[in-house]
Amino acid sequence: xxxxxxxxxxxxxxxxxxxxxxxxxxxxxxxxxxxxxxxxxxxxxxxxxxxxxxxxxxxxxxxxxxxxxxxxxxxxxxxxxxxxxxxxxxxxxxxxxxxxxxxxxxxxxxxxxxxxxxxxxxxxxxxxxxxxxxxxxxxxxxxxxxxxxxxxxxxxxxxxxxxxxxxxxxxxxxxxxxxxxxxxxxxxxxxxxxxxxxxxxxxxxxxxxxxxxxxxxxxxxxxxxxxxxxxxxxxxxxxxxxxxxxxxxxxxxxxxxxxxxxxxxxxxxxxxxxxxxxxxxxxxxxxxxxxxxxxxxxxxxxxxxxxxxxxxxxxxxxxxx
Amino acid sequence: xxxxxxxxxxxxxxxxxxxxxxxxxxxxxxxxxxxxxxxxxxxxxxxxxxxxxxxxxxxxxxxxxxxxxxxxxxxxxxxxxxxxxxxxxxxxxxxxxxxxxxxxxxxxxxxxxxxxxxxxxxxxxxxxxxxxxxxxxxxxxxxxxxxxxxxxxxxxxxxxxxxxxxxxxxxxxxxxxxxxxxxxxxxxxxxxxxxxxxxxxxxxxxxxxxxxxxxxxxxxxxxxxxxxxxxxxxxxxxxxxxxxxxxxxxxxxxxxxxxxxxxxxxxxxxxxxxxxxxxxxxxxxxxxxxxxxxxxxxxxxxxxxxxxxxxxxxxxxxxxx
Numbered sequence: 001x002x003x004x005x006x007x008x009x010x011x012x013x014x015x016x017x018x019x020x021x022x023x024x025x026x027x028x029x030x031x032x033x034x035x036x037x038x039x040x041x042x043x044x045x046x047x048x049x050x051x052x053x054x055x056x057x058x059x060x061x062x063x064x065x066x067x068x069x070x071x072x073x074x075x076x077x078x079x080x081x082x083x084x085x086x087x088x089x090x091x092x093x094x095x096x097x098x099x100x101x102x103x104x105x106x107x108x109x110x111x112x113x114x115x116x117x118x119x120x121x122x123x124x125x126x127x128x129x130x131x132x133x134x135x136x137x138x139x140x141x142x143x144x145x146x147x148x149x150x151x152x153x154x155x156x157x158x159x160x161x162x163x164x165x166x167x168x169x170x171x172x173x174x175x176x177x178x179x180x181x182x183x184x185x186x187x188x189x190x191x192x193x194x195x196x197x198x199x200x201x202x203x204x205x206x207x208x209x210x211x212x213x214x215x216x217x218x219x220x221x222x223x224x225x226x227x228x229x230x231x232x233x234x235x236x237x238x239x240x241x242x243x244x245x246x247x248x249x250x251x252x253x254x255x256x257x258x259x260x261x262x263x264x265x266x267x268x269x270x271x272x273x274x275x276x277x278x279x280x281x282x283x284x285x286x287x288x289x290x291x292x293x294x295x296x297x298x299x300x301x302x303x304x305x306x307x308x309x310x311x312x313x314x315x316x317x318x319x320x321x
Numbered sequence: 322x323x324x325x326x327x328x329x330x331x332x333x334x335x336x337x338x339x340x341x342x343x344x345x346x347x348x349x350x351x352x353x354x355x356x357x358x359x360x361x362x363x364x365x366x367x368x369x370x371x372x373x374x375x376x377x378x379x380x381x382x383x384x385x386x387x388x389x390x391x392x393x394x395x396x397x398x399x400x401x402x403x404x405x406x407x408x409x410x411x412x413x414x415x416x417x418x419x420x421x422x423x424x425x426x427x428x429x430x431x432x433x434x435x436x437x438x439x440x441x442x443x444x445x446x447x448x449x450x451x452x453x454x455x456x457x458x459x460x461x462x463x464x465x466x467x468x469x470x471x472x473x474x475x476x477x478x479x480x481x482x483x484x485x486x487x488x489x490x491x492x493x494x495x496x497x498x499x500x501x502x503x504x505x506x507x508x509x510x511x512x513x514x515x516x517x518x519x520x521x522x523x524x525x526x527x528x529x530x531x532x533x534x535x536x537x538x539x540x541x542x543x544x545x546x547x548x549x550x551x552x553x554x555x556x557x558x559x560x561x562x563x564x565x566x567x568x569x570x571x572x573x574x575x576x577x578x579x580x581x582x583x584x585x586x587x588x589x590x591x592x593x594x595x596x597x598x599x600x601x602x603x604x605x606x607x608x609x610x611x612x613x614x615x616x617x618x619x620x621x622x623x624x625x626x627x628x629x630x631x632x633x634x635x636x637x638x639x640x641x642x
Contacts (some may be wrong), residue, residue, distance in 0.1 A: 064455070
C-alpha cells in the first residue's frame, strides 16, 4: 500500500509485514492500475472517454457491525456496502483503497479479514490499489471505492443521479427489502450465524449489472441503505417531486413485518425511477425481482404512501444510533 | 457528501445538517468535478492524457496527534500530510474524500475543524468531493487525496517512484529536517501552542511545486514521513542500491540534536535522487533549501552513513507506537 511506518503495528507483526502477507497477493488486478501498493501513492490510467465514480464508506465496530463478528464477514460486508454506491451510479468497479484502524494486529484475525476481502473483491472484480493501516481503540474500516462510467457519444455523463426523476416516472425497487433489518436480532445474538436473513446482512447483493443496464433508462437511482421510505425521500427532494408509493406493491422479506421492512436499513437494493416502462419490462426478464412500487408526481416534495397501510410512518429511517 | 444516514450523528446536530453546514461551501472547486457532495458517489472527469494519482492517509487521535489539539490544527495537518504523497509523486491535486469518525458531533468543534480544512484545501487547491461521517469511540480521520499527472508525449508515466534510482545518482533533500520531531514535547505539553517548531508539526510544507518540477529530473522520490534514514531505506530497497548518506551534509532543524532530526518523523520533506545535477542546480535557484546529502552506489541494498557521525543509527525510524 502507499504506506508509511508511522503506523507500525508493533504487537504481533509489523505493518510492512502485515501488508505484504495479507494485502499484496491474490486480489483481482485491474488493467488500468499502473502502480498499486508499495509507493507513496497509487497510479491509475483512466480509460478514454470515461468518468471516474468514487465513494468512501466507513464502518465502525459495534456501530455498524458487531465487533465480535468473524473478520471475513466484516470484510465482505464492508466492501460490498461501499461498492453498492458504484452500482447506484451505474459504474463499473476499478479499484479500492482501504484504511484500516485496528485495536491490535492479530495475524489470525487479519488472515481471516483478508480472506473475506479477497472473496468480495473477486466477486465484484475490484482491485486493491492502496491503503493505510493504523492503530486505534476501535476497529474502523474505511473503504474508498472507484469505478468508470463511459460517456455517451455526445460526451454526456451517464451517471444515475438522485435528481433526474420527472413527474409521471414509475418508481421501481430492484428486489425484496427488509431481510438485512430483520436479521439484526440474530446478528447481534450470534454474529457468526450466517443462516437465513443474515445472508442479506453480511452479503448484500451489489447490483452492478442492473445499475449498468439502467444507464439511459432510469431517470434517477440510488441504493437503499437507510430504509426504502427514507431513501425515497432523497430522490423526492433531489428531484423536487412527490414520490407516491404503494406499500402493498413493495415486496418485503417478511410481509408480516412490513413496517420494519420499509424503514429498516442495510438492504442495498436499488431504488430507481424511469419513464420507459417497456425497457424496464425487458430488463425484468433478466432481473425478475425488479418491481414497480409507485409513481412520481408534481406536488409537495416528499414521499406519500397510498393504499390501506396508512399506519406506516414514512419519515422514519434506519439509524445506527 | 456521497452520504448515508446510517451514520446519523444524533447528539447535537444530524449528519445531513453537519455536512450542509460545515462541508458544503467555501471549499475550493475543481473544474474536473461533475458531481461532488450529495449523491451516492462523486463523479470526476479525468483530463485527457493524464494519470490519476491517489493516496489514503489515516490519523488517529492520541496516536498521530493529541486529541485535545485545536480542531483547525488537526484538520490542517491531516490534509497536508495526505497531500504530501501527491507531491512525492509529482502530481497536481484535484480533490479529496474525507472519512470522519467522531466521538461526538460538537458543532463548535466541527466549525473549527471545517475552518482549518478549508484553509489547507485553499492553499493546496484541492476540492472536497465526498466523504462519510460516522460515530466512534475515538476521533479517526481518513483523507483520500487524488491528483493528476500528465503523460509525456510518448504516453509514458511521469510518476516519481521509489524504484528508479541508479548507481551514481546524487541524493537530495528538499529542506532541513527534524523540526516536527523536535516539536513533539511542546505539542504534547501544550497542543494549542503553534510557536517555533510546532509550525513544522501542524503545517508541514507540501512540496507540490518542487515535486512537479522534478518530473523527468528526479530518478526517484518520496516524502519523508518516518525519518530520513528509514525512508532512505525504502528507496534503497525499491531501487536495489546502497544509499550512501553523509550526515554532515544533512541540514537539521537543530544541529545539536542530529540523531533526533535524522530519525524523527513527520517532516514531509522530499527525498529524491537525480543523475542530472545541472538541472537540480537550476532548480535550487527557486528552491534554495534543496541540498545534496549523498550518492547512490552499487552494493548491498540499504543505507550507509559516511563521515564521522558513526554514532547515528541508520535503522531506527520514527514509530507512533
